[in-house]
Amino acid sequence: MEIAVSTRNISKTYPGNVEALRDLSLEFPRGQLTSLLGPSGCGKTTLLKIISGLLEPTSGEVEVNGKPVTGPGPDRAFVFQDFALLPWADVLRNVAFGLELRGVPVSEREDIAQQHIKNVGLDGFEKSFPHELSGGMRQRVGLARALAVESEVLLMDEPFSAVDEQTRRKFQEDLLGLVERENKTFIFVTHSIEEAVYVSDQIAILLPRPSRVHEILRPENLRTKGVSDIRRDPEYLDTVDRIWASLRSYVE
Amino acid sequence: MFIKGIRLPGMSSLIIWGLLWELVGQSGLTFFLPPLSEILITLYEIGDSPAFLKALKETAQAFTVGVSAAILIGIPVGILMGKNRLLDELLLPWVNIFLSAPLTALVPVLMVLFGFGMRSIIITTSLFAIWIIILNSRAGVLQINRSLVEMGRCFGATPLAAFVKIYFWAALPEILGGVRIGIIRAVKGVIIGQLLISLVGFGALFELYSANFLMSHFWAVLIVLFALAFTISELLATLERKFSYYAANR
Numbered sequence: 001m002e003i004a005v006s007t008r009n010i011s012k013t014y015p016g017n018v019e020a021l022r023d024l025s026l027e028f029p030r031g032q033l034t035s036l037l038g039p040s041g042c043g044k045t046t047l048l049k050i051i052s053g054l055l056e057p058t059s060g061e062v063e064v065n066g067k068p069v070t071g072p073g074p075d076r077a078f079v080f081q082d083f084a085l086l087p088w089a090d091v092l093r094n095v096a097f098g099l100e101l102r103g104v105p106v107s108e109r110e111d112i113a114q115q116h117i118k119n120v121g122l123d124g125f126e127k128s129f130p131h132e133l134s135g136g137m138r139q140r141v142g143l144a145r146a147l148a149v150e151s152e153v154l155l156m157d158e159p160f161s162a163v164d165e166q167t168r169r170k171f172q173e174d175l176l177g178l179v180e181r182e183n184k185t186f187i188f189v190t191h192s193i194e195e196a197v198y199v200s201d202q203i204a205i206l207l208p209r210p211s212r213v214h215e216i217l218r219p220e221n222l223r224t225k226g227v228s229d230i231r232r233d234p235e236y237l238d239t240v241d242r243i244w245a246s247l248r249s250y251v252e
Numbered sequence: 253m254f255i256k257g258i259r260l261p262g263m264s265s266l267i268i269w270g271l272l273w274e275l276v277g278q279s280g281l282t283f284f285l286p287p288l289s290e291i292l293i294t295l296y297e298i299g300d301s302p303a304f305l306k307a308l309k310e311t312a313q314a315f316t317v318g319v320s321a322a323i324l325i326g327i328p329v330g331i332l333m334g335k336n337r338l339l340d341e342l343l344l345p346w347v348n349i350f351l352s353a354p355l356t357a358l359v360p361v362l363m364v365l366f367g368f369g370m371r372s373i374i375i376t377t378s379l380f381a382i383w384i385i386i387l388n389s390r391a392g393v394l395q396i397n398r399s400l401v402e403m404g405r406c407f408g409a410t411p412l413a414a415f416v417k418i419y420f421w422a423a424l425p426e427i428l429g430g431v432r433i434g435i436i437r438a439v440k441g442v443i444i445g446q447l448l449i450s451l452v453g454f455g456a457l458f459e460l461y462s463a464n465f466l467m468s469h470f471w472a473v474l475i476v477l478f479a480l481a482f483t484i485s486e487l488l489a490t491l492e493r494k495f496s497y498y499a500a501n502r
Binding site for chain 2: 049052053054071072073074076077078080081082083084086087088097098100101102129130131145149
């Protein structure tokens with residue numbers, strides 16, 4: 001199993017001596033989806049932002065493809081919890097925005113964006129503006145933007161937490177297809193146990209104050225099941241139960 | 253507005269005040285206030301006189317240059333202040349002082365520094381407008397959604413690209429608000445400049461008409477000025493509304 005991203009002995013202390021992460025080491029296999037799961041305040045988003053290069057760790061290091069991370073880079077793309085779309089730009093420009101910032105010529109980047117708009121199922125909404133779309137559609141735009149820059153690593157910060165439950169289920173199914181189709185490494189932050197078990201190849205359970213990796217689970221056979229059979233699978237139910245058992249004492 | 257279910261035309265209040273003005277003027281209560289009809293006739297008469305057109309041109313020139321300078325300098329400075337803590341600490345006290353300072357008192361200093369001509373008038377105009385533009389641009393940048401800033405960094409925006417493609421647009425509703433108030437203040441600035449520094453443009457006309465007790469002339473010019481300021485302000489308010497659709501969901 002090849003490792004795409006690894007974090008070694010990461011510690012992060014915020015000003016005012018708030019310790020968010022302590023000595024956290026974790027490896028993310030290439031082409032797989034790893035969830036960072038834990039109760040709120042366990043530093044999972046902090047870890048994701050350190051991997052993205054948005055935050056600097058107090059100590060420790062992050063490597064992507066063997067190269068140390070010193071800041072944001074084209075090898076990683078980010079999907080935001082609140083979508084982070086440009087409200088004054090239409091869907092087409094939003095999806096192409098990552099390419100626009102990289103200086104890709106207009107016609108080329110619009111062709112690429114068009115393809116990804118189609119892939120996420122937003123055909124016909126190219127000229128719509130974010131405020132005209134539902135939350136779920138907005139996140140599809142955010143996803144298409146991240147896919148359009150062809151990064152190897154996709155960082156997703158609770159991407160489905162701001163959309164309604166039905167949309168969320170559809171997203172989770174689509175995400176499974178995406179992981180299978182695209183040979184990308186997904187790092188997925190969530191606070192939903194069911195979601196983590198449903199979409200992940202590997203689940204890292206983080207425990208709070210200060211955060212550390214409590215346990216790493218690798219559901220073995222869920223990937224071979226159909227998208228609608230997973231939730232009835234004994235392994236799925238057992239894994240969900242097991243995670244809840246280890247987390248419940250940390251929930252006030 | 254509706255009264256007893258009857259829809260009143262858009263400018264009803266203006267019509268009522270206009271009528272009141274006419275009545276007070278006709279009653280001859282004070283020479284200071286001629287009837288509105290007389291003022292409008294005067295306005296029509298002087299409207300295409302060389303003196304009036306010259307004043308309009310001089311004022312428009314000083315106003316345009318002064319306001320442009322205030323906008324072109326004020327917006328970037330405000331955005332930079334919102335983005336750079338050090339710059340903010342350095343400049344914010346001054347911006348606040350100048351925003352509330354009686355700038356008229358500074359005009360003599362400007363005269364010493366920049367002479368008695370157009371230059372001083374333009375600078376006075378700019379000084380009246382720029383502070384609120386800076387302050388509003390700064391406020392606009394400060395409220396930018398954090399994830400929008402992070403998005404720019406994640407996708408590799410250079411500082412200049414982030415400035416031009418993200419920060420400016422994200423702060424645009426506040427910036428336009430600042431520009432609108434700044435322009436209203438600039439109208440004050442340009443007239444005060446013309447009155448205090450050198451008697452040119454509308455300032456000269458005011459001086460001439462009031463010194464000679466030509467009240468209807470005086471009011472005619474004043475009405476033109478008010479109408480101009482009001483029109484510009486309304487145009488900008490329309491522009492503001494055009495962009496306000498995204499102010500709520502940034």
